Every structure is written in C-alpha cells, then in structure tokens.
Amino acid sequence: MSKPFAITLDVGSSLANHTGSWRTERPVYVHRLPPCNDACPAGEDVQGWLYDGEAGNYESAWRHLTRDNPLPAIMGRICYHPCQTACNRDELDEAVGINSVERFLGDQAISQGWQFIKDAAPSGKKVLVVGSGPSGLSAAFHLALQGHEVTIRESAAESGGMMRYGIPAYRLPRDVLDAEISRITNLGVTIECNSKVESAESALEEGFNAVFLAIGAHIGKRAYIPAGDSAHVLDAVSMLHMTAEGDPPLLGRRVIVYGGGNTALDAARTARRLGANEAVVVYRRNREKMPAHDIEVNEAVDEGVIMRWLSTISWVDDGLVTVEKMELDEKGFPRPIGEFETLEADSVILALGQDVDLSLVDGAEGVAIDDGVIQVDNFLMTGRDGLFAGGDAVPGERTATNAIGHGKQAARAIDAWLRGEKFVHAPRPALATFDRLNTWYYSDAPKTVRAKLDSVRRATNFAEVVQGLDEETALFEARRCLSCGNCFSCDNCFGVCPDNAVVKIGEGNYEFNLDYCKGCGICAVECPSGAIDMEPERS
Amino acid sequence: MLRQIEGSRAVAETVAACRPAVICAYPISPQTHIVEALDEIVRLGEIKNCEFVNVESEFSAMSVAIGASATGARAYTATASQGLLFMVEPLYNASGLGLPIVMTVANRAIGAPINIWNDHSDAMSQRDSGWIQLYAQDNQSASDLHMLAFRIAEEVSLPVMVCMDGFVLTHAMERIDLPEQEAVDKFLPSYVPRQILDPNDPMSIGAMVGPEAFTEVRYLGHVKQLQALELIPGIANEFEEIFGRRAAGEHDADGLVTTYRIEGAQVVLVALGSVIGTMKVVIDEMREMGSKVGVLGITSFRPFPLDAVRNALGKVPKVVVVERAFAPGIGGIVSSNVRTALSNIPVSIATAVAGLGGRPITRDSIRGIIERAFDDTLPELTFVDLDVELINRELERHREQRRSGPMAENLLRDLGSR
Amino acid sequence: MSTQLKFYQVGSFAVGNRLIDEADLPEQSRSSRANSLTSGHRACQGCGEALGARYAIDAAMAATNGKLVAVNATGCLEVFSTPYPETSWRLPWLHSLFGNAAAVATGVAAALRAQGKSDIRVVAQGGDGGTVDIGFGPLSGMFERNDDVLYICYDNEAYMNTGVQRSGATPPAARTNTTHAIGPNPGASFTQGKNLPLIAMAHGIPYVATATVADLHDLEAKVKKAMTIRGARYLHVLVPCPLGWGSRSEETIKLARLATESGLFPVFEAEDGEVTATKKIRRLVQVEEYLKPQKRFAHLFGAHGHPDLLNAIQAIADRNIAKYKLCDPIEAEADHE
Structure with missing residues (x-):
C-alpha cells in the first residue's frame, strides 16, 4: 500500500528529531550522604542496608550492614541510634526505627547461623588488640577480614568488655553477646581471657606488628562525699560488674544513685531488679541537662525509678542521705541554694563517670596522656609507631557505637600502616537534606513501636525489656526509609519524563537519553529522594 | 429491474x-x-x-x-x-x-x-x-x-x-x-x-x-x-x-458530458442537471421548426472535462450556458469554465442565470433564450424571467430611505399587493 | 499485619516500585510500555499534555492489548506530534479537524463494528478548546448516541496552540491573551464555567472521570477501567502548560498536584451519571499555594494584588471541597479555622 504523500506518516518517525538540542540544563543522577549514614558513629551505610532489607533480602542487608559493624544484634539493642535523631523522616511523621531493623537483622543472622566470609589472603602480619569490648572486637573483625592474624587479650574472665560487665542483661542478653563474639572468633581471631596486658611496650616487642589499645574506661570515678563510717557507698561500674558476674552486692531496700548519665540509670534499674523497693536517682541539674538518653529515662521512670533533679548529696551516713537543693544559673551551671533534705537510703551508688586504667602505657615512649585519656592522631595512632588506641580510652564520646567506629578506623589505619601507607578517607558526599526530598511520594506510615515488656514484670527480673520486630514489622519499618539522596528504583524519573528520555537499564539503574531530554527538570523535582540534580549545559 | x-x-x-x-x-x-x-x-x-x-x-x-x-x-x-x-x-x-x-x-x-x-x-x-x-x-x-x-x-x-x-x-x-x-x-x-x-x-x-x-x-x-x-x-x-445502458444520459454519454442534437447546431445550450430534460423537449420542437439547436450536458463538473467540452462546442458559433447558480459580482460559474475550454476559439458565449430558489425553468423561458441567441439580442449575462418591476421598486426604496427594511419581505409584500 | 506488608515507602504515589508484583506495576514503570507518543515530539519543555497523553494512551494500549485507534483534534497535541515528515505516534492515529474528533471517532467505531472488529477500540482526544468549545456539539452527540468511544480531554485551560487565548475551560481571573490582566477585574471573568465532566454525566453515559498528570496510578486505573466498559466514556485530565500558565517547566506535575490538593480540581469518577468515587485531598493547601507559582495569576498578588479575587477563587475551592466531600470533615474544618 503506498501511503498518501506527506499527510500520512510512518509511526515513530519523530525519533529522527533530536530534541536534546533545546536543552540548557541537563539532569544528572547524584548520590548524597543520607543523614543517618552521616550520623552513624560506626559509619554504617544505613540507607544502603535498609534498601536491601526493604526487599526482604535480609542476608544481603545483614552483609551490607556488617561491612561496617560486626555487632548488629548488640547494637540493635544498646545503640542510642543517632541515625534516628538525624533521620529526615522525623520531619514527615516519625523517624525510621533503624535500630529495631538492625536488631532484627542481627537476630536473623544469629538464628540463621550466617557467618562472615573472609576473602583476603593472609598478610603475614600479626596484630594485638588489647581489650575485647566493642572497639577491640570491631578492630579485630576488620583486621581479620583484611588478612591479618589477630589476637585479643582480655583482662576479664570473659570477653565483651562493658557490653558484658557494664550493660545490664535486661538490655543486652548474654546469649546475643556470645553469639556475635563467637562469629568474630570464627574468623580466626584468638581471644585470650584473664590475660591482662601490663605493658604496651612489651606487647610490641613480643613480635606483634601493631598493637591496638581498646582498653575502655572501667574505673568508677569516686568523688569526695562526706560520709559516716557506716555509710554503704559503692560505684556503679563495680556494682554492674558484680551483678554481671552473678555476684550482685547487697543494696538493701532503698537505693540512691548519684549521677545523671546512662550508667546511673542502668544502676538504678539494676537495683530495682536486685530487690530495691525504692531507687532514687539524684542529679545536680534538670532533665534537659541530663546526659542520659531520653529512652533510658523513660524506661527507668516506667519501671518506678524516682528522679530527683537539682539535688546534690552533701552527707551520707548509715541509712540516711542529706541532699542539698540546687538551682541553675544563667549559664546553666548548678549552684546550691542552702536548702537541705534528708532521705532514707540503705546504700548509695555513685555513677559519676569512669576513668581509664592507663597503667599499661605508663612511661611508654611517645605516648601522650591528657585529661586521663590516651592522645591519638587522626588515624588513631599514638605517638608511638605501631601503637594505636581507640574507644573509651581516647578522647571522644563514650558509646559502644563510637567504639565500634574507632575499631573500624583503627583497623583501616593499621592495615594501611602495615603496608607502609596512610589510609585515605573517601570524599564525603554532600548531605541529603530534607528540603531536597519530594515527600509527596512517600506513603504516610508512623513508626512501628517496639513492643515493650510490661514494665512491672520487667522491673523484677533481667529479662530483655525491649522486644524485637517480627519479620512483617521489620519489613514495614525498613520500607519507611526515604532513601535520602539515593535512587531507590521508584521509576518516577522514568515515568514523569514528557520526552521518554529516561532509559531503564536494570533495577536502580537509569540513564538519561540526552538525544531527547529537553532539560525540563520534572524528573529532578519529582525525584522523591533528591537523587537528581540539574546542571547547566555547557555550550 | x-x-x-x-x-x-x-x-x-x-x-x-x-x-x-x-x-x-x-x-x-x-x-x-x-x-x-x-x-x-x-x-x-x-x-x-x-x-x-x-x-x-x-x-x-x-x-x-x-x-x-x-x-x-x-x-x-x-x-x-x-x-x-x-x-x-x-x-x-x-x-x-x-x-x-x-x-x-x-x-x-x-x-x-x-x-x-x-x-x-x-x-x-x-x-x-x-x-x-x-x-x-x-x-x-x-x-x-x-x-x-x-x-x-x-x-x-x-x-x-x-x-x-x-x-x-x-x-x-x-x-x-x-x-x-x-x-x-x-x-x-x-x-x-x-x-x-x-x-x-x-x-x-x-x-x-x-x-x-x-x-x-x-x-x-x-x-x-x-x-x-x-x-x-x-x-x-x-x-x-x-x-446495458449508459450511466448518465444519451448514447454518447461518457460520464463526463452528454450531448443532444448538437450536430450542425448554430446555438448550443450548456447545462447541468434536470433542466436538460426540459431543454430536450424545446430542442425537439425547435429542430422541427428548422432551428439548428442542441444541448451539451455536463455530468462531471469536477474534474471539468475541458477537452470534451472543446470537442463538443469547438465548431458551434453560439453557446448559451444556462446556470442554476451564479457568482455575485461577476456572473456565471459554469460559463467561466466553458470559456476556459473554448479559449482561442471564436465563439460567442452567453450566460443565462435561471431557476434560482426553485423558480421553474419553463419551455417558454428556454425557447426565449434560444431565440434571443439566434437574434443576437441575448446579453453576455442575463437573468431569465427576472421581475424587473419588483427590482426597480426595491431599488427605489433604497434610494429613498436608508432603513428600507428587509429585502425579501419587501419583495413579497410587493408581490402580494399586485 | 498482612495489610502492613503491602506498605511500600512510595507504593501509592511514585510511578513504580521495585518491591511490588510485576503484575501490579503501572504501565509507566515498564520498559515495555507502549510509548505511544515517542521521543522527538516538539512539545515545550515540561509539557503536561505530552505526559498526560502518553500516560493515557499507553494505559489504553495495555488494556486493549495494542488494539487501539486514536483520533486527535487539532491543537498542541496534534501539532507537536505530527509535523510532516515526522510523527511521534506509534499507534493508528487520525487527525481530521479541531471540532470533530468525537464524530470522527464515532465513524471509526462504526466502521470497526461493521467490519466485525469490535475488539479494536477507539480513543478520541483533544484539548479543552477542542472539547468544551468548538468540539462540544459532536462530543455531546457522541455521548447521546453512547458510541463506543473513550474521549479524553487534556485540559490546559486555554487555547495554547494559538498562543494562549481564553477557552470555556479557562478559570476565573486567569490572564490569557484575550483576558488581559488589566482594569478593575483583571483576567478571565467569574462566569458560570463549563464543567464538562458534569455535562458528560448529565448525558448518563456509563463512565466519566477526572484525573491529573500528578496521579499516574489514578489516571491509569481510570483509563483501564474505562476500557472495560462499552459505550461512550469521558476522561478529563488536567495537564498544566508551562507556556500558558507562566509556570516553570519542572513544576508541571507539582501544579497539577496542587490543583487537586487545593480543591480547585476535584478528582472523581462517575458511573451512569452518578459520582461513585472521589479522591480525597491528602495535604490540603490554600489556593494561593497553587496560584502563586503561575504568572497567569501574578496580578492577584503583591502590592497591587486583588485579594478579593483570591478570596473568590478560594470560595470556589471550598465549594468543591464541600460538594465533592474532598476532605474528611474534621480535617477540612481544622484547616479553615
């Protein structure tokens, strides 16, 4: 059939017309740093592993997560999740429950028996890690994966550091702790318990190519408190340690805890579980100024712990504690106002912070100590070549998550150092801020609230307080992730282009066909996660 | 059937x-x-x-x-x-x-x-x-x-x-x-x-x-x-x-034109449509009386059969195109097409506008047109059976009065008052 | 819990989702989509009509397994898609005139019926001018006869192809080149309007729906539903026009969304003349938020603005919200306190 001239045309012939020449701006796919990733002290690619988790690929999500942090089941319980504080979704409804998904993945890994896979060939280098707390375990894990032979020496009877001896079992069940530690020892990491390293110097001389000091801060601070002879005063670190060892101290029916950190609350809650009818936390400042995390305070109050703000202990004697009331000055410092009150107390637990046991670096050449902690450079190396330190023993926030981050950083630095190089950080992408999101596209869905044990029941034993998510709720929670700054294969760009100039080349992978893209910018505006930028076209 | x-x-x-x-x-x-x-x-x-x-x-x-x-x-x-x-x-x-x-x-x-x-x-x-x-x-x-x-x-x-x-x-x-x-x-x-x-x-x-x-x-x-x-x-x-029959008229009809008694005709009418039937009757009568007259019917007006028209009318001295429509401001429509067909041929072509709005084109009217053509008294453009008196009255009204009223109604009133 | 499993971070609103079943994916998320209107067309940057047409026709192609014929009224869509020697269409497509698309489609449908090819379906499409104004008579005739045609109006609220003149679908106060923003009542006058979806419903035809390019899922579902029905069907799609509205090319979809979320463009469907479903407003906004990014309403704002006209437009939105029950009562009240 010969078609009539000009008025009848062959279908699709406009492909010959390359409208891309109209363009003054071109779209480009970008990867921005999601705020959760940015905020994670352990450097987890949170958005990345949630992406895997959303699809129900729990094992790949777990593997993605454990690239940075080998202890998800633990961290899913005890991390104070700064990722959630930073989460953009909080501006929309409520932050994604990242922590609970992390725990779910960690628990899945334990129940499924997933193990780490070691690819690297043996390096022939030996590294000693001193301390088996979170930073030590984290460093050992990364070093082992890099092919190094790792030995951990632990002074205590069992591994885990503060995770075992500081954090009560109702927050971190010991089987979980054991499971995640054994997965690391399965990589060939040797843990020597009851093996206190007396001198870092001698360890280096022993034939280790590098030493990482992950010794933590285990000495409870003892402030001077006037006290009578029969006063029953003990420190929180010891009290928690003894409890963890199955030999809890006798505290009596009325316990006062002095301090405002998380440890104070751990102590108070533990005291309740040990039989105290009354556990009172006495703190010099008010709730806003309290360093303990809200979630800990809330759970403690739920369990019947009494909070006594703006109070300081001025005298302790047998069965009685005198407290002085305080007020905050303009700068927020507490000062006594001369009003006193007497409380009944069978024992007083001091939770005033912890000090580092620095005996092993006493007089070590090149090792600087300042403000009670070991000084390190940007690569966590002390002034002594091959001697690294991290976690609570060096300056920084004292959280397990931060310690895990230190462990990873130290491992990278040690690995580079062992090869005679310096570790180079990958450039940090710009932050994926909330204003770059097109939140219209996200379904409305508040966070799944983790079921909590009935607080009354919980206060009397050491069963785990916060329950995990089941699969459905974990999946639901993972899918609340906005994938800030990163493409998550929603096909919006592919769909909204009026010129069909977006080509799909596999899941999560798109290309702009610049032959036809007119540069209208709809794809960039309608991208939910802000993963498309418009850039001026060069002539 | x-x-x-x-x-x-x-x-x-x-x-x-x-x-x-x-x-x-x-x-x-x-x-x-x-x-x-x-x-x-x-x-x-x-x-x-x-x-x-x-x-x-x-x-x-x-x-x-x-x-x-x-x-x-x-x-x-x-x-x-x-x-x-x-x-x-x-x-x-x-x-x-x-x-x-x-x-x-x-x-x-x-x-x-x-x-x-x-x-x-x-x-x-x-x-x-x-x-x-x-x-x-x-x-x-x-x-x-x-x-x-x-x-x-x-x-x-x-x-x-x-x-x-x-x-x-x-x-x-x-x-x-x-x-x-x-x-x-x-x-x-x-x-x-x-x-x-x-x-x-x-x-x-x-x-x-x-x-x-x-x-x-x-x-x-x-x-x-x-x-x-x-x-x-x-x-x-x-x-x-x-x-077993021609599709549109006489034995010579080729779908483009049809002719009737144009052999040796001195005057040939050109027309479209049913008026040709009346014309044939008049032509028969006038041929009886010795007038050499015929008719060319145009079946295909578009495309216009220039050659067929030229062949049919090329030797005819006088052609009258009888039209049931016209182009105001100039006159015949069909005739201008016929003129194109006969260009460079010495022939007199007149236009007779007839039968507008259903006015009958009577045998007398047709005979009148033919006779005037023979007499050379047919103007180049004529409106057959035009009521000149009626027109004049209306034109007078126009001259007298700007608001002379609707033309058609005026004419009807005039007709009624006759 | 099983319902929560259906929750996807972008499940209900984005074009696609890697997590849902292949069968539930919208056409526009598939690489295999028809691309009935393919690349190389000459629509302006950010053209809502080009987008709406591809959305709608691709969905109809999917619903009919590619057995579809399209008839197009004169207008932007026709001009930018088929200037000799190139066409962007990939299905049998016929353009006749500005005002006769519905009737031509009737002819196509009649021919197909006569030929015993009723499996091939017919879509007629045009802009608001070709639909509510010049093509209205034939459209009404097609409705009245209940011919087996889906008529899709891509409404960009003025004659854009001829250079932005007022149509029967131009909203009050909008500036066009025949309703200049001059004088005491600038822009288009506050007329009775010509609500074609309601007029279509008054014909009692089996299916009438409104949609926008901002909600692809809704649009596709309506097209697909329409294709399950025989008889005259009418789909009215709001398609913002950056040129005529004086809006930024990248805001085409956003504006369509705001039109809905402000209540100015109610999205609903009707069967046999009765409204059967209404799309609730999800995040109610004042009309100002919708109007402000559009230069055609620029005269309403600023020091020499017209708050009275703005209020009158808000009143229209409020009436729509009440009439079509676009908000859950509590929410609506809260926002208007």
Whole structure:
C-alpha cells in the first residue's frame, strides 16, 4: 500500500528529531550522604542496608550492614541510634526505627547461623588488640577480614568488655553477646581471657606488628562525699560488674544513685531488679541537662525509678542521705541554694563517670596522656609507631557505637600502616537534606513501636525489656526509609519524563537519553529522594 | 429491474446495493427521503454489516464518514444546501485526506432568504473543495451515477458528490431500472483503501504539512482529479457492458458530458442537471421548426472535462450556458469554465442565470433564450424571467430611505399587493 | 499485619516500585510500555499534555492489548506530534479537524463494528478548546448516541496552540491573551464555567472521570477501567502548560498536584451519571499555594494584588471541597479555622 504523500506518516518517525538540542540544563543522577549514614558513629551505610532489607533480602542487608559493624544484634539493642535523631523522616511523621531493623537483622543472622566470609589472603602480619569490648572486637573483625592474624587479650574472665560487665542483661542478653563474639572468633581471631596486658611496650616487642589499645574506661570515678563510717557507698561500674558476674552486692531496700548519665540509670534499674523497693536517682541539674538518653529515662521512670533533679548529696551516713537543693544559673551551671533534705537510703551508688586504667602505657615512649585519656592522631595512632588506641580510652564520646567506629578506623589505619601507607578517607558526599526530598511520594506510615515488656514484670527480673520486630514489622519499618539522596528504583524519573528520555537499564539503574531530554527538570523535582540534580549545559 | 419509484428511494436502493459499511444521516430537505429509506433498508437487514448512524449535524455527518472511511469502510451520507455549507470544513478535510466518501447532494438554494427549493448554489459553492462532482439529469442517471461514484472514488481515492436537483428529482416518481445486486457486485469490487487505521499496520494520518510540501500535496489532489478525468469514460464503458445502458444520459454519454442534437447546431445550450430534460423537449420542437439547436450536458463538473467540452462546442458559433447558480459580482460559474475550454476559439458565449430558489425553468423561458441567441439580442449575462418591476421598486426604496427594511419581505409584500 | 506488608515507602504515589508484583506495576514503570507518543515530539519543555497523553494512551494500549485507534483534534497535541515528515505516534492515529474528533471517532467505531472488529477500540482526544468549545456539539452527540468511544480531554485551560487565548475551560481571573490582566477585574471573568465532566454525566453515559498528570496510578486505573466498559466514556485530565500558565517547566506535575490538593480540581469518577468515587485531598493547601507559582495569576498578588479575587477563587475551592466531600470533615474544618 503506498501511503498518501506527506499527510500520512510512518509511526515513530519523530525519533529522527533530536530534541536534546533545546536543552540548557541537563539532569544528572547524584548520590548524597543520607543523614543517618552521616550520623552513624560506626559509619554504617544505613540507607544502603535498609534498601536491601526493604526487599526482604535480609542476608544481603545483614552483609551490607556488617561491612561496617560486626555487632548488629548488640547494637540493635544498646545503640542510642543517632541515625534516628538525624533521620529526615522525623520531619514527615516519625523517624525510621533503624535500630529495631538492625536488631532484627542481627537476630536473623544469629538464628540463621550466617557467618562472615573472609576473602583476603593472609598478610603475614600479626596484630594485638588489647581489650575485647566493642572497639577491640570491631578492630579485630576488620583486621581479620583484611588478612591479618589477630589476637585479643582480655583482662576479664570473659570477653565483651562493658557490653558484658557494664550493660545490664535486661538490655543486652548474654546469649546475643556470645553469639556475635563467637562469629568474630570464627574468623580466626584468638581471644585470650584473664590475660591482662601490663605493658604496651612489651606487647610490641613480643613480635606483634601493631598493637591496638581498646582498653575502655572501667574505673568508677569516686568523688569526695562526706560520709559516716557506716555509710554503704559503692560505684556503679563495680556494682554492674558484680551483678554481671552473678555476684550482685547487697543494696538493701532503698537505693540512691548519684549521677545523671546512662550508667546511673542502668544502676538504678539494676537495683530495682536486685530487690530495691525504692531507687532514687539524684542529679545536680534538670532533665534537659541530663546526659542520659531520653529512652533510658523513660524506661527507668516506667519501671518506678524516682528522679530527683537539682539535688546534690552533701552527707551520707548509715541509712540516711542529706541532699542539698540546687538551682541553675544563667549559664546553666548548678549552684546550691542552702536548702537541705534528708532521705532514707540503705546504700548509695555513685555513677559519676569512669576513668581509664592507663597503667599499661605508663612511661611508654611517645605516648601522650591528657585529661586521663590516651592522645591519638587522626588515624588513631599514638605517638608511638605501631601503637594505636581507640574507644573509651581516647578522647571522644563514650558509646559502644563510637567504639565500634574507632575499631573500624583503627583497623583501616593499621592495615594501611602495615603496608607502609596512610589510609585515605573517601570524599564525603554532600548531605541529603530534607528540603531536597519530594515527600509527596512517600506513603504516610508512623513508626512501628517496639513492643515493650510490661514494665512491672520487667522491673523484677533481667529479662530483655525491649522486644524485637517480627519479620512483617521489620519489613514495614525498613520500607519507611526515604532513601535520602539515593535512587531507590521508584521509576518516577522514568515515568514523569514528557520526552521518554529516561532509559531503564536494570533495577536502580537509569540513564538519561540526552538525544531527547529537553532539560525540563520534572524528573529532578519529582525525584522523591533528591537523587537528581540539574546542571547547566555547557555550550 | 424496472420500477416506478421516487428518485430518493431509487438512490437509496442503489446506494444500498453498493454495500456501504457506514451511513450517517442528518435530516435536511430535500435529501431526507434518501436517508429515511436507507435506515429502513439497514434495519430490514438488506445491507449486511452496515452501521446507520444518526448524527447531530452535517458537520458530524461528514466527520463520521471521514472516520469510517479512514478505517477502511465504504462510507456514505447525503445532504443539501445549508447542510452542505455546515460541513464545509470536513468536506475539505475529506478530500485533503483522499478519503473516497460518496455523498448525495440534493441541490437546493442557500439562504438568506431561507429557501428549500432547488438550484445549484450549494454544490457550486463547493466546486473547489477537491471533491469530484457529478450532476444527474434524471433519476435513472441519479441512481446510476452513485455506482459510478463509488467506483471512481475508490479508484482515485477522492470523495465524490452526486448532485441531483432537489424535489425536481428527489421527489419525482419515475420508471427506473434499478440494478441487480449481482451486477453491482461485479461492477464495484470491495473497497481497498490506500491508507487505513489498523493496529497491525499503524500509521499517522492527517499530519500537519508546512510550506515545504503543501503545494505538492495540493498538486497531487489536482492530479487525482485529472486521473479521474482519464478514468471516467472507461468506467462508463464498463458500466454499459454490465448494465446495458449508459450511466448518465444519451448514447454518447461518457460520464463526463452528454450531448443532444448538437450536430450542425448554430446555438448550443450548456447545462447541468434536470433542466436538460426540459431543454430536450424545446430542442425537439425547435429542430422541427428548422432551428439548428442542441444541448451539451455536463455530468462531471469536477474534474471539468475541458477537452470534451472543446470537442463538443469547438465548431458551434453560439453557446448559451444556462446556470442554476451564479457568482455575485461577476456572473456565471459554469460559463467561466466553458470559456476556459473554448479559449482561442471564436465563439460567442452567453450566460443565462435561471431557476434560482426553485423558480421553474419553463419551455417558454428556454425557447426565449434560444431565440434571443439566434437574434443576437441575448446579453453576455442575463437573468431569465427576472421581475424587473419588483427590482426597480426595491431599488427605489433604497434610494429613498436608508432603513428600507428587509429585502425579501419587501419583495413579497410587493408581490402580494399586485 | 498482612495489610502492613503491602506498605511500600512510595507504593501509592511514585510511578513504580521495585518491591511490588510485576503484575501490579503501572504501565509507566515498564520498559515495555507502549510509548505511544515517542521521543522527538516538539512539545515545550515540561509539557503536561505530552505526559498526560502518553500516560493515557499507553494505559489504553495495555488494556486493549495494542488494539487501539486514536483520533486527535487539532491543537498542541496534534501539532507537536505530527509535523510532516515526522510523527511521534506509534499507534493508528487520525487527525481530521479541531471540532470533530468525537464524530470522527464515532465513524471509526462504526466502521470497526461493521467490519466485525469490535475488539479494536477507539480513543478520541483533544484539548479543552477542542472539547468544551468548538468540539462540544459532536462530543455531546457522541455521548447521546453512547458510541463506543473513550474521549479524553487534556485540559490546559486555554487555547495554547494559538498562543494562549481564553477557552470555556479557562478559570476565573486567569490572564490569557484575550483576558488581559488589566482594569478593575483583571483576567478571565467569574462566569458560570463549563464543567464538562458534569455535562458528560448529565448525558448518563456509563463512565466519566477526572484525573491529573500528578496521579499516574489514578489516571491509569481510570483509563483501564474505562476500557472495560462499552459505550461512550469521558476522561478529563488536567495537564498544566508551562507556556500558558507562566509556570516553570519542572513544576508541571507539582501544579497539577496542587490543583487537586487545593480543591480547585476535584478528582472523581462517575458511573451512569452518578459520582461513585472521589479522591480525597491528602495535604490540603490554600489556593494561593497553587496560584502563586503561575504568572497567569501574578496580578492577584503583591502590592497591587486583588485579594478579593483570591478570596473568590478560594470560595470556589471550598465549594468543591464541600460538594465533592474532598476532605474528611474534621480535617477540612481544622484547616479553615
């Protein structure tokens, strides 16, 4: 059939017309740093592993997560999740429950028996890690994966550091702790318990190519408190340690805890579980100024712990504690106002912070100590070549998550150092801020609230307080992730282009066909996660 | 099959025998009897696989036909007068797209003043629409021309309008030889479109064409008309072979023109449509009296058969074109076409405008025209049987008074007061 | 819990989702989509009509398994898609005139019926001018006859192809080149309007719906539903026009969304003349948020603005919200306190 001239045309012939020449701006796919990733002290690619988790690929999500942090089941319980504080979704409804998904993945890994896979060939280098707390375990894990032979020496009877001896079992069940530690020892990491390293110097001389000091801060601070002879005063670190060892101290029916950190609350809650009818936390400042995390305070109050703000202990004697009331000055410092009150107390637990046991670096050449902690450079190396330190023993926030981050950083630095190089950080992408999101596209869905044990029941034993998510709720929670700054294969760009100039080349992978893209910018505006930028076209 | 039958009914039955697939209808006198009959025929199931669509305007009637034709369906509609004007836009579209739609135009005057009676103003206004225009002299040719129309339309892929005088033919009972279905099927093969809306072979029809190709598209439309001019005589011969008669008039009718007693004629009338019948009677009478007079009927006005007209009239000294329409401000429409055919030939050509708005063209009127032609008293442009007194009175009113009132009503009042 | 499993971070609103079943994916998320209107067309940057047409026709193609014929009224869509020697259409497509798309489609449908090819379906499409104004008669005729045609109006609220003149669908106060923003009542006058979806419903045809390019899922579902029904169907799609509205090319979808979320463009569907479903406003906004990014309403704002006209437009939105029950009562009240 010969078609009539000009008025009848062959279908699709406009492909010959390359409208891309109209363009003054071109779209480009970008990867921005999601705020959760940015905020994670352990450097987890949170958005990345949630992406895997959303699809129900729990094992790949777990593997993605454990690239940075080998202890998800633990961290899913005890991390104070700064990722959630930073989460953009909080501006929309409520932050994604990242922590609970992390725990779910960690628990899945334990129940499924997933193990780490070691690819690297043996390096022939030996590294000693001193301390088996979170930073030590984290460093050992990364070093082992890099092919190094790792030995951990632990002074205590069992591994885990503060995770075992500081954090009560109702927050971190010991089987979980054991499971995640054994997965690391399965990589060939040797843990020597009851093996206190007396001198870092001698360890280096022993034939280790590098030493990482992950010794933590285990000495409870003892402030001077006037006290009578029969006063029953003990420190929180010891009290928690003894409890963890199955030999809890006798505290009596009325316990006062002095301090405002998380440890104070751990102590108070533990005291309740040990039989105290009354556990009172006495703190010099008010709730806003309290360093303990809200979630800990809330759970403690739920369990019947009494909070006594703006109070300081001025005298302790047998069965009685005198407290002085305080007020905050303009700068927020507490000062006594001369009003006193007497409380009944069978024992007083001091939770005033912890000090580092620095005996092993006493007089070590090149090792600087300042403000009670070991000084390190940007690569966590002390002034002594091959001697690294991290976690609570060096300056920084004292959280397990931060310690895990230190462990990873130290491992990278040690690995580079062992090869005679310096570790180079990958450039940090710009932050994926909330204003770059097109939140219209996200379904409305508040966070799944983790079921909590009935607080009354919980206060009397050491069963785990916060329950995990089941699969459905974990999946639901993972899918609340906005994938800030990163493409998550929603096909919006592919769909909204009026010129069909977006080509799909596999899941999560798109290309702009610049032959036809007119540069209208709809794809960039309608991208939910802000993963498309418009850039001026060069002539 | 010979039957005494109304012209409209004859056309309807012939159209039905042509197996149209889509018929769209909108009522306007004097075309209505045709579509009324077709509705009945379709409902009786006498046409297989045919959709009869009652539309809400002529604009839509032609549009429905366009859609149907572009989908490969043989499409038919009928209209007249105002209706034809209301479908002018799709009319041009149909020819521009080269869609072989066939339409009956029951010729009728155009208002204002509104007038339902016959003349050729409607069809003549669309002479440049790109449609082929065939004019029927009587109801036999009206019927036959529809078969020819479908055949020609589909051969060259252009729409064809068959023009038949409103009332004079549409409402006249005559003895007509209606075609047998078998013969029609032999004459008219099934429609094979040049372009079709088909999901198995998609194409875009109706593109916007700019200066770079518009002239060529238009020229190709002209070429198709010229191709039709070539093809029509052959198709007319085929028609005679099958049906045993000429399709449109006398023995020499070739589908383009038809002549009657023009041998040695001193005066030849040129006309379209049913007036030729009256003319033949007058010519017979005058030939009896020794006047050498004949008539040339034009069947195909578009394409215009320049050669056939030139051959027929080349040796005739006096030609009078009798027209049932005219172009205000200049005069004859058909005559200007005849003049083109006879250019460089020394012949006197006059235009006689007659029969507007249904005024009868009587034998006396025709005789008068011929006699004046012989006497050389016929002006180049004359309006036959014009009531000069009535005109003068109205013109006087205009001179006297700016607000002289509506012309048509004035004239009627004058007529009544006579 | 099983319902929560259906929750996807972008499940209900984005074009696609890697997590849902292949069968539930919208057409526009598939690489195999028809691309009925393919690349290389000459629509302006950010053209809502180009987008709406591809959304709608691709969905219809999917619903009919590619057995579809389209008839197009004169207008932007026709001009930018088929200038000789190139066409962007990939299905059988016919353009006849400005005002006759519905009637031509009737002819196509009649022909297909006569040929016994009723499996091939017919879509007619045009802009608001070709639909509510010049093509209204044939459209009404097609409705009245209940011809088997889906008519889709891509409403950009003025004659854009001819250079932005007022149509029967131009909203009050909008500036066009025949309703200049001059004088005491600048822009288009506050007329009775010509609500074609309601007029279509008054014909009692089996299916009438409104949609926008901002909600692809809704649009596709409506097209697909329409294709399950025989008889005359009408779909009215709001398609913002950056040129005529004086809006930024990248805001085409956003504006369509705001039109809905402000209540100015109610999204609903009706069967046999009765409204059967209404799309609730999800995040109610004041009309100002919708109007402000559009230069055609610029005269309403600023020091020499017209708050009275703005209020009158808000009143229209409020009436729509009440009439179509676009908000849950509590929410609506809260926002208007």
